[in-house]
Amino acid sequence: MKEQSHKMKVAIDEHRSHLEKLKKFYEDLDREGVTIETMPQPQREQYQLEAINLTLQHVWDNNEFYRLSLQSAGFEEPVLDRLEQLSSVPLLNKSVIRGDKTKLLCVEPKQIGQVHLTSGTSGKPIYTSYTLADQYVYDLLPKYKELFPETSEDVAAIALPYEFALPGLGFQRLFQFAFGAAVLSLGKGGYMAPVDKSLELMKEFGATILVTTPSYAALLAEESESFGIKLGSDIRLRRIVLTGEGCSYTFRKRLEAWWGCEVSFFYGSTECGVVAVECKEHTGYHVAEGHVKLEIVDPSSGAVLGYGRTGEIVVTTLLREGMPMVRYRSGDIGYLQQSRCKCGTTMDILQLRGRMENMMRLGGEEYSPFLVEQFLLEVPDVGLWYHFIVEAEKLTIEVEAFRTKLSDRELADQVRKHMHDRMGLDCEVIVLPKLPRTFGKATRVIMK
Numbered sequence: 469m470k471e472q473s474h475k476m477k478v479a480i481d482e483h484r485s486h487l488e489k490l491k492k493f494y495e496d497l498d499r500e501g502v503t504i505e506t507m508p509q510p511q512r513e514q515y516q517l518e519a520i521n522l523t524l525q526h527v528w529d530n531n532e533f534y535r536l537s538l539q540s541a542g543f544e545e546p547v548l549d550r551l552e553q554l555s556s557v558p559l560l561n562k563s564v565i566r567g568d569k570t571k572l573l574c575v576e577p578k579q580i581g582q583v584h585l586t587s588g589t590s591g592k593p594i595y596t597s598y599t600l601a602d603q604y605v606y607d608l609l610p611k612y613k614e615l616f617p618e619t620s621e622d623v624a625a626i627a628l629p630y631e632f633a634l635p636g637l638g639f640q641r642l643f644q645f646a647f648g649a650a651v652l653s654l655g656k657g658g659y660m661a662p663v664d665k666s667l668e669l670m671k672e673f674g675a676t677i678l679v680t681t682p683s684y685a686a687l688l689a690e691e692s693e694s695f696g697i698k699l700g701s702d703i704r705l706r707r708i709v710l711t712g713e714g715c716s717y718t719f720r721k722r723l724e725a726w727w728g729c730e731v732s733f734f735y736g737s738t739e740c741g742v743v744a745v746e747c748k749e750h751t752g753y754h755v756a757e758g759h760v761k762l763e764i765v766d767p768s769s770g771a772v773l774g775y776g777r778t779g780e781i782v783v784t785t786l787l788r789e790g791m792p793m794v795r796y797r798s799g800d801i802g803y804l805q806q807s808r809c810k811c812g813t814t815m816d817i818l819q820l821r822g823r824m825e826n827m828m829r830l831g832g833e834e835y836s837p838f839l840v841e842q843f844l845l846e847v848p849d850v851g852l853w854y855h856f857i858v859e860a861e862k863l864t865i866e867v868e869a870f871r872t873k874l875s876d877r878e879l880a881d882q883v884r885k886h887m888h889d890r891m892g893l894d895c896e897v898i899v900l901p902k903l904p905r906t907f908g909k910a911t912r913v914i915m916k
């Protein structure tokens with residue numbers, strides 16, 4: 469029989485890479501009927517150390533940039549004896565790989581199955597290349613039954629970008645191949661599935677899960693009212709998974725009330741894939757420790773910070789062949805906690821504080837936009853669309869009224885007073901009839 473292409477071999481499981489040993493690790497777990505989530509931490513750390521050593525050897529053998537960078541840090545061979553030694557591996561900055569398609573590539577170009585791009589909103593895009601084995605074999609090895617209770621009974625509506633970004637396609641594969649669910653590839657308001665049609669399809673096919681961004685979940689909810697589709701009866705979701713933008717607990721609570729279902733947070737990126745996921749307890753994100761090793765570093769010195777200390781999130785991917793990310797500075801802020809979670813998952817908990825560039829400096833203090841949003845949305849008369857405008861360390865909030873009897877003046881006064889009482893924050897409040905909606909990433913913070 470004529471061989472069609474090297475890529476077909478992946479499908480018949482003949483593909484071999486540096487990750488074979490880890491494949492065996494997961495096969496053994498599957499056989500025992502357990503997942504990596506509930507494993508005692510020392511055992512999982514042993515796995516992570518092994519995965520990191522395999523990755524370091526792979527990048528050393530196949531990528532000049534990584535090898536030179538390890539050598540410049542004094543490595544004579546790419547081996548760590550202990551997990552803590554990861555801190556001696558150089559950090560990887562976005563600026564080094566922005567706009568560069570091959571710098572981190574560790575396979576022959578013909579082995580690439582898919583290229584993903586970041587949106588490039590803050591500069592040139594970052595290109596991430598995946599082999600087919602990355603997409604269909606390795607990325608699906610770790611299972612997280614606590615974090616994802618979905619099954620083949622579910623119908624997952626995926627309202628995330630499909631063009632070049634990872635999220636749409638990544639969730640599509642996860643739901644189809646890991647859970648056996650049917651998938652509705654809605655995208656975000658594109659030509660084939662505008663908002664009305666997306667809602668109609670969710671209704672017709674009985675969607676049980678919606679994966680989308682916080683702002684698009686809000687947009688779909690408000691548009692459902694103008695199209696006469698009733699959330700909770702015409703569309704009966706079991707769960708919404710939010711990703712892409714991050715939001716506060718009060719924003720979540722509003723969506724839960726509107727859609728009539730549980731809403732969970734998912735944190736990942738186009739460069740690194742899944743990083744951390746909320747469990748049903750909703751007290752933070754469990755780190756997906758099968759896929760990534762997370763560190764928190766001081767953004768200025770690069771020193772690793774311990775549990776409870778806030779800093780920049782640094783990601784090392786554990787199951788990548790095409791383009792592994794080693795100590796990648798995500799530009800996101802957060803801190804780690806040891807898990808004492810009721811869900812039984814022993815994987816560390818990440819508290820996410822948002823993008824570094826969106827941290828707001830007000831009156832000499834740094835504020836996470838999620839925190840300020842948390843308090844703003846406690847006022848039920850305020851809608852889910854708003855802007856935080858920061859100028860000379862002063863905050864102006866633009867809001868929309870939401871199902872209120874208050875006049876604009878009364879609402880502005882109420883918000884001003886509420887923010888002062890709850891946060892000690894003095895701000896200007898402007899009530900506008902309608903703030904712009906977006907199908908892309910919502911811009912909430914505007915620095916002037």
Ligand SMILES: [Zn+2]
Pocket residue numbers: 747748749754809810811812813
């Ligand atoms: Zn938990």
